Each structure stands twice: as structure tokens, then as C-alpha cells.
Amino acid sequence: CLTGLRDYVLHHPSPYVKRLKLVDLTGIKDVEVQFCDCKKPMGRWARTELLSKLCLELLVHLQQMQCKPCTFKISIDVLVDLFVTERNYELVVQALLQKCYCPLKICCVAFRADNLALQKFFYIIKLTDPSLLRKLEVVHNVRLEMEHLEILFNSIHFPLLMSLTLPARTFNVLRHTASDELMLTTIGEKMGEMTQLTELSLAFSILTGRIQKLLSPLKTPLKMLDVSNCSLNHDDMAYLANSLHSYHLEVLDLSGHDIPGLYPSTFFKLLSHSSSVLRSLILEDCNIQDSHVNMLILGLSPCHKLQDFKFLGNPLSSEALKHLFAFLCELPMLKNVEFPVPMDCYPIGISYPIDDASLCRFDHQKYEKIAEELNLILLQGNREDVKASTPLFGSYDAAVQET
Structure with a gap:
């Protein structure tokens, strides 16, 4: 597909034939199992590298060859999700700098930065034309x-930004001063100027008591919110449960919070408000125990659009999981469930959350037997369409696999 674009420019037929004006590569989905003959994946990072190479090679070809005059009139906008790391940074920068001279115009719709020096990130993000950017992931x-985030928002405008992901510990309110509080307010106001913003990921930032300050200036209700491991307190959960966002949340990640122990009623209020639209709920390492399962079932009952439910790392017995799975059969749109290794598969006295060293030290044979029983419950409930698994080290992530 990508090399075909280069060949199209170099061997474009008659000027009277309709010219290609736009190529949209943003809909390409990366999958874990490759069905092509070569079985080799070309993920977002590799596509970024190849497209940048082709653009630069094309410029060299055009300079060396005696091309038809019509070739120089070709201008194709290539909509693409760029993924930049230290390894491909220089190549992408050169391709973006030469954009005005190249027939293939890289138009960055989404940008992901990983393993990149801060100075380089600030430089390349300006080259992408941030006014067109719809998704920004800094991880x-x-x-x-x-x-740094305040500087970014003060110096660059993102009028079309719909999705923002920030790296761990972007915020840490435990060491805030009075000036830091003012800075947090400014950042919230700047995000409020992004009128298209509906997806926000703040995982592993410490935001205790500050969620309202950050989210209340937003002009548009959020559809996706990831506040996993953000040390939220009761005030934060109360704000979320009572905010306009709660009625629009389609994807919600509250992992890493002791929900039953800290704010059970406000959580279920939040769940009730979002139940008519909620598609994905992630409650990993939330201290959900056997005694909480009936209440969880009650809270999930109105979530008829739920497709994805992940609750790894919770201290649940095999009996509690069977009870929960019997209920999950009743959720009509459910497609994917990620459940924890039952507590009775681990040695007696195991403490939660389980550390990485102990995570795999369970009775694998017993687990397999229980997993079969849980899948049988789905089968008997005519829900063979539901995939149930226990990915101990997380689900497949194409971006992580590439780096």
C-alpha cells in the first residue's frame, strides 16, 4: 500500500486521468495474529518509519529523474497516525521538514510519543501542524x-483535539505548592478551550482531591476517562458521580482504587448514571471481594451496552466468579471479560495487590479446571460469543509490542 503510493507518483499515467488527492491510513487496525503470508506485522511505528523513508526517497528520485511535468503537480494528502521514538525521530523530522516539496504530504491526525527527550518532543509536535491533530498520546x-504541560498548552493550540493521553506522574499533588495549584487551574482552563476533547487518560498521576479542578472547566462531557492508580479520594469520586461527565462515559478505568472500602455508594451512583452508554469498564486491583459480588451485580445490571469488563487482580474465589459469570451471561452486548486468577488457586495468606514476583505462583492445574467451568457457564448461557481470559501481564497492545 505505502510503496504503491510512491510508484503511483513516479509512474503516474496521462495528466487527463483523474488524480489521487487523499489517502487515509488512520483506520488501519493492528492485530496480534497476522493473517498475511509473511506473518510479519507492520505496526504504527513501522508505518511511520516507512512512510517517512518513502517521502524522502521520492524527493531524491524526482531530483535524479527526468519526470513528466504533470508529476510535479501531484499532491496527495496522506492522513496518518504517527508514532515517534528516539529511533525514528530524525527520519520523521526530515520528512516533515520536506513536506512542502514532496508530492506525498504527511498529514498527522494522531501523534504518539514514547522514549523521546522532552526537547525533541516539543520540536516535532510543532512540525506536525497541531491545528489538525485529533489525538495526542505522550507515554x-x-x-x-x-x-512542561503548561508550557505546551500555552505555546501550542489544539483546536481539534479529541483524545489526550499523558504519561505517568504528569501530576503529583503530594508535592504541590500554592503556585502549583495555580498551574493546575491554568491547565484545566486550557483543556477547557479544547472544545472537541472527549477522551482523557491520566493513569498513574497522583490527583487526590483535584479531579474537579482539572475536569470542571471542560466544555464537552467526556466519553472516555482513565484515572487508574490516581489515588482518588471521596471528593473526587463524588465529583465524578455528580458531574455531567457521568452521563456520557462510554469507557471508564478506575483500576487501583479500593472502591468497596473508600466510596462504594458514590461509585455505584457513577455507574448508574453512565449505565445507558457504558461500553467498557475496567476495575483491576480494586479490592473487590466475595462479599461485594452481589452489589457489583446490582450495579452492572442496567449496563446493557457493556462490551468489555476487566477486573483482574481482585481477591475473588472461584465460587464468587461462577456466581458473577452466571450474571454476565445476561449482558446482551458483552464480548470480552478479563477475570482474575481465583484466590483459592494461590497459597493461603497471599496478600493483595499481588506483587509481580508472586503473580505466577499459583496452582495452574486448578486454575485451568476453574477456567473451563467458567467457560462452561458461558456456553450453557448461550454466550459462546464472549471471550473470557486472564492475561496476567496485560492485554495485547500493538504500540507496546513495537517498542
């Missing part, structure tokens, strides 16, 4: 902290 090894 893992990009040391973007709150003061």
Missing part, C-alpha cells in the same frame, strides 16, 4: 511533568 519514557 512512558517522555518526562512530561505539569510545568
Whole structure:
């Protein structure tokens, strides 16, 4: 597909034939199992690298060859999701700098930065034309902290941004000063200017007591919110449950919070408000125990659009899981369930959350037997369309696999 674009430019037929104006590569989905003959994946990072190479190679070809005059009139906008790391940074920068001279125009709709120096991130994000950007992911090894985020929002406008992902510890309110609180307010106001923003991921930032300050300025209700491991307190959960966002949340991740122990009633209020639209709910490491299952079932009962339910890392017995699975058969849209290794498969006295060293030290034979019984419950409930699994180290993530 990508090399075909280069060949199209170099061997374009008669000028009277209709010209290609736009190619949209943003809908390509990366999958774990490759069905092509070569079985080799070409993920978002590899596509970014190849497209950048082709653009630069094309410029060299055009300079060296005696091309038809019509070739120089070709201008094709290539809509693409760019994925930039230290390894492909220089190549992508060169391709973006030469954009005005190349027949293939890289139009960045989504941008993901990982393992990249902060200075380089600030430089390349300006080259992408941020006014067109709809999705921005800054993850893992990009040391973007709150003061850097304020600089970013003050110096660059993102009028079309719909989705924003920030790296771990962008915010850490435990060490906030009075000026930091003012900075947090400014960031909230700047996000409020992004009138298209409906998806926000703040995982592993410490935001205790500050969710309202950050989210209340938003002009558009959020459809996706990831506040996993953000140390939310009762005030944060109360704000979420009573905010306009709660009626629009289609994807919600509250992992890493002791929901039954800290704010059970406000959580179920939040769940009730979002139940008519909620498609994905993630409650990993939330201290959900056997005694909480009936209440959980009650809260999930109106969630008829729920497709994805993940609750790994919770101390649940095999009997509690069977009870829960019997109920899950009743959710008509459910497609994917990620459930924990039953507590009775681990040695007696195991403490939760389970550390990485102990995660795999369970009775695998017993687990397999219980997993078969849980799948049988789905089968007997005529729900063979539901995939149930226990990915101990997380689900497949194409972006992570590439880096």
C-alpha cells in the first residue's frame, strides 16, 4: 500500500486521468495474529518509519529523474497516525521538514510519543501542524511533568483535539505548592478551550482531591476517562458521580482504587448514571471481594451496552466468579471479560495487590479446571460469543509490542 503510493507518483499515467488527492491510513487496525503470508506485522511505528523513508526517497528520485511535468503537480494528502521514538525521530523530522516539496504530504491526525527527550518532543509536535491533530498520546519514557504541560498548552493550540493521553506522574499533588495549584487551574482552563476533547487518560498521576479542578472547566462531557492508580479520594469520586461527565462515559478505568472500602455508594451512583452508554469498564486491583459480588451485580445490571469488563487482580474465589459469570451471561452486548486468577488457586495468606514476583505462583492445574467451568457457564448461557481470559501481564497492545 505505502510503496504503491510512491510508484503511483513516479509512474503516474496521462495528466487527463483523474488524480489521487487523499489517502487515509488512520483506520488501519493492528492485530496480534497476522493473517498475511509473511506473518510479519507492520505496526504504527513501522508505518511511520516507512512512510517517512518513502517521502524522502521520492524527493531524491524526482531530483535524479527526468519526470513528466504533470508529476510535479501531484499532491496527495496522506492522513496518518504517527508514532515517534528516539529511533525514528530524525527520519520523521526530515520528512516533515520536506513536506512542502514532496508530492506525498504527511498529514498527522494522531501523534504518539514514547522514549523521546522532552526537547525533541516539543520540536516535532510543532512540525506536525497541531491545528489538525485529533489525538495526542505522550507515554512512558517522555518526562512530561505539569510545568512542561503548561508550557505546551500555552505555546501550542489544539483546536481539534479529541483524545489526550499523558504519561505517568504528569501530576503529583503530594508535592504541590500554592503556585502549583495555580498551574493546575491554568491547565484545566486550557483543556477547557479544547472544545472537541472527549477522551482523557491520566493513569498513574497522583490527583487526590483535584479531579474537579482539572475536569470542571471542560466544555464537552467526556466519553472516555482513565484515572487508574490516581489515588482518588471521596471528593473526587463524588465529583465524578455528580458531574455531567457521568452521563456520557462510554469507557471508564478506575483500576487501583479500593472502591468497596473508600466510596462504594458514590461509585455505584457513577455507574448508574453512565449505565445507558457504558461500553467498557475496567476495575483491576480494586479490592473487590466475595462479599461485594452481589452489589457489583446490582450495579452492572442496567449496563446493557457493556462490551468489555476487566477486573483482574481482585481477591475473588472461584465460587464468587461462577456466581458473577452466571450474571454476565445476561449482558446482551458483552464480548470480552478479563477475570482474575481465583484466590483459592494461590497459597493461603497471599496478600493483595499481588506483587509481580508472586503473580505466577499459583496452582495452574486448578486454575485451568476453574477456567473451563467458567467457560462452561458461558456456553450453557448461550454466550459462546464472549471471550473470557486472564492475561496476567496485560492485554495485547500493538504500540507496546513495537517498542
